[in-house]
Amino acid sequence: MNLLEILDNLSSVDGVSGNENNAGMTALSLLKKYCPDAYIDKMGNVIGNIYSNDKKAPHILLDAHLDQVGFIVTSITEEGFIKVGNVGGLDMRLMPAQNVIIHGKKAINGVIASIPPHLSGDEQKVLDITDLLIDTGYSKSELSEIISLGNRVTFDTPFMKLANECIAAHSLDDRCGIASIIYALELISDNEIPYNLTVLFSSQEEVGECGAETAVYNINPDIAIAVDVSFALSHNDDPIKCGKINAGPMIGISPTLSKEISDSLIDTAKSNNIPWQTEIMNGTTGTNADRFSVSRGGVKSCTLSIPLRYMHTPSEIISVTDVQNTGKLLAEWIRRSVSC
Amino acid sequence: MLNKYLEELCLLCAASGNEKAVREYICENIKHYADSIKIDPLGSVIAEKKGRKQSPKKLMISAHMDEVGLIITYINDDGTMQIAPVGGIDASVVIGRPVVVGDNNINGVIGAKPVHLLNSNQRKELPKFSELYLDIGAKNKKQAEELISLGTYVHFLPSFNIIGDIKVCSKALDDRIGCAIMLELIKEEIPYDVTFAFLVQEEVGLRGAKAAAFSVNPDIAIVLEATTAADISGANGDAKVCSLGNGPVVSFMDRSTIYDRELYNLAFAECKRMDIPCQTKTRIAGGNDSGAIHMSRGGVRTIAVSAPCRYLHSPSSVADLNDIQNCLKLTKAMIEKAVEI
Structure with missing residues (x-):
């Protein structure tokens, strides 16, 4: 299995929250190899099942979210510039002169307008989202043929290989989580597993975990793991708030997570010599696990996070080794029989 | 032509x-x-x-x-690098960008602290060049030094797109x-x-x-x-x-x-x-x-x-x-x- 190629494919398709179809189709085709009955539900969630011979075996949900942050078209000005709203949390400091793709009837290139230093003088400030203008080179009438209000806009940055097994791309949050689950499925594909397993690639995480909320209701699992990304330490960051890149998956520990599942993940990592680190939180986790844990009568939940630098920017960095180790940990954990 | x-x-x-x-x-x-x-x-x-x-x-x-471009002025212990602008560039068009480093076209990123970790004042403040740094994925200073040296140039990632009917973006x-x-x-x-x-x-x-x-x-x-x-x-x-x-x-x-x-x-x-x-x-x-x-x-x-x-x-x-x-x-x-x- 070529994990790098899977990461490239997954992070090169668009899937801004609420419009995950392209990313969903790519994730679905990867998942079908292991779950031939996999499908996309009415919320845009990609769902597949692997059944155990024992119908009474515990039901486990593995989740990573499909959607990415981006923009949504709100209007077109008389001069032919596109105005947008944000979908998910974006850093407005880095917007000027960003290359973007507008996903209309066809995908077109655009650039976020900026005033260059020659003209801006001392009046520079961080723009509000409502001040952003996207230049596409088209007039208003030409644009109206291609773009409708509500179309999504993504950053246009390429997939890049860096030193030390690192890669950079704009939607690694959370496509790398999807890749790690696919990798885990590959590792267990020859094994009989002691669980009934459902894989969920969920929609609309970035706008409030909406896809996870409805999917977990339908799936009704006993145990759920949200594989997402978390902050990796970079220059001048606070080491208390961050994990480390290339140091393995971050196992979540929090009052809202199941101590039992956290401990079993740690035990699995230890006994299989898989590098791991903890991510200690003091309440909700900001991931789909917040939805899983309180679904129906309650679900034992945990987070497994891939350390990522520069979250929600056009150039997020992760390590392929961390993705691999996350997949390994999931695979070994699934092979174990955990009572619940 | x-x-x-x-x-x-x-x-x-x-x-x-x-x-x-x-x-x-x-x-x-x-x-x-x-x-x-x-x-x-x-x-x-x-x-x-x-x-x-x-x-x-x-x-x-x-x-x-x-x-215009950037030049590497210092290698930090953690393997990231300090950069200075060559020519007049706003830090806001540098932060968060993919870049290419040196003659061997090493890929890199100008890092931006995640918006989640910025307080409300920081979110409204334009970044300063002295706060920006280059990340090529190196794990520490030693590995960075094997790949680049001080004074190495950093360029915006080349791209050339025709946009609209007759305009070019590059x-x-x-x-x-x-x-x-x-x-x-x-x-x-x-x-x-x-x-x-x-x-x-x-x-x-x-x-x-x-x-x-x-x-x-x-x-x-x-x-x-x-x-x-x-x-x-x-x-x-x-x-x-x-x-x-x-x-x-x-x-x-x-x-x-x-x-x-x-x-x-x-x-x-x-x-x-x-x-x-x-x-x-x-x-x-x-x-x-x-x-x-x-x-x-x-x-x-x-x-x-x-x-x-x-x-x-x-x-x-x-x-x-x-x-x-x-x-x-x-x-x-x-x-x-x-x-x-």
């Missing part, structure tokens, strides 16, 4: 002082057309081209090869537009002898132009440039400065030069005669190699012909291909008329 030259030139990386890639491309593409090619001590390319007639006055046409349009026009001109039969100067180090203070203007010692100079347009929604009247699609920009004055009035009038008259649009800048802003050339030795009569360009000095500047074509037409006409004034 003009557009092909432009694309190939824009995809090259050549921050000020590091113009080698563009210089080599230019030398390769003019060697069959120029009568002589010299590279001066600073690295500028000076090419002579004979015309049908010997010119009564010496004419120099110039464009600059360099672009880094380095300032001033590969001028270089592309000169490559096109030098291929053609020209009425008078011309010295074509492809200059270095414009973005760090017009330094290549100062030395080359001395060596060439012209009577008249035409500077080909990309100049800043602010014709976006919300900018009205003079705040647009100049507009894409309205033809070559010929200024009467900017922050570096008061231009020769007779050449200024001639440029507009030639555009009128050829029925191509022409505009001037409505604010006194920016500057170019004219600032060094017009004061060279005892003075040089100088005019600049510029393509209007949005988002200058960013990874994604935008220009109109018709404007660039019209800059070529105007410059060609000026070769004949300028030396006769």
Whole structure:
């Protein structure tokens, strides 16, 4: 299995929250190899099942979210510039002169307008989202043929290989989580597993975990793991708030997570010599696990996070080794029989 | 051919002082057309081209090869690197960008602390260059040192997109537009002898132009440039400065030069005669190699012909291909008329 190629494919398709179809189709085709009955539900969630011979075996949900942050078209000005709203949390400091793709009837290139230093003088400030203008080179009438209000806009940055097994791309949050689950499925594909397993690639995480909320209701699992990304330490960051890149998956520990599942993940990592680190939180986790844990009568939940630098920017960095180790940990954990 | 030259030139990386890639491309593409090619001590390319007639006055046409970029100033213990701008760049067009590092094109990213970890004041504060750093994925200082050294140049990731019907979006349009026009001109039969100067180090203070203007010692100079347009929604009247699609920009004055009035009038008259649009800048802003050339030795009569360009000095500047074509037409006409004034 070529994990790098899977990461490239997954992070090169668009899937801004609420419009995950392209990313969903790519994730679905990867998942079908292991779950031939996999499908996309009415919320845009990609769902597949692997059944155990024992119908009474515990039901486990593995989740990573499909959607990415981006923009949504709100209007077109008389001069032919596109105005947008944000979908998910974006850093407005880095917007000027960003290359973007507008996903209309066809995908077109655009650039976020900026005033260059020659003209801006001392009046520079961080723009509000409502001040952003996207230049596409088209007039208003030409644009109206291609773009409708509500179309999504993504950053246009390429997939890049860096030193030390690192890669950079704009939607690694959370496509790398999807890749790690696919990798885990590959590792267990020859094994009989002691669980009934459902894989969920969920929609609309970035706008409030909406896809996870409805999917977990339908799936009704006993145990759920949200594989997402978390902050990796970079220059001048606070080491208390961050994990480390290339140091393995971050196992979540929090009052809202199941101590039992956290401990079993740690035990699995230890006994299989898989590098791991903890991510200690003091309440909700900001991931789909917040939805899983309180679904129906309650679900034992945990987070497994891939350390990522520069979250929600056009150039997020992760390590392929961390993705691999996350997949390994999931695979070994699934092979174990955990009572619940 | 003009557009092909432009694309190939824009995809090259050549921050000020590091113009080698563009210089080599230019030398390769003019060697069959120029009568002589010299590279001066600073690295500028000076090419002579004979015309049908010997010119009564010496004419120099110039464009600059360099672009804005970054340079590595320090390697941190954690393997990230401190950077400084080469030329005028806002930190806001650098933060969060993919970049290429050094001659071996190592990939990197200018890191941005996640918005989740910024407080509300930090979110509204423009980043400062001293707070930015380069991340190539190196695990520590030692590994970073194996891959790069201090003083290594960092460039915006090359990309060249046609946007809309007739516009181009790329880094380095300032001033590969001028270089592309000169490559096109030098291929053609020209009425008078011309010295074509492809200059270095414009973005760090017009330094290549100062030395080359001395060596060439012209009577008249035409500077080909990309100049800043602010014709976006919300900018009205003079705040647009100049507009894409309205033809070559010929200024009467900017922050570096008061231009020769007779050449200024001639440029507009030639555009009128050829029925191509022409505009001037409505604010006194920016500057170019004219600032060094017009004061060279005892003075040089100088005019600049510029393509209007949005988002200058960013990874994604935008220009109109018709404007660039019209800059070529105007410059060609000026070769004949300028030396006769």
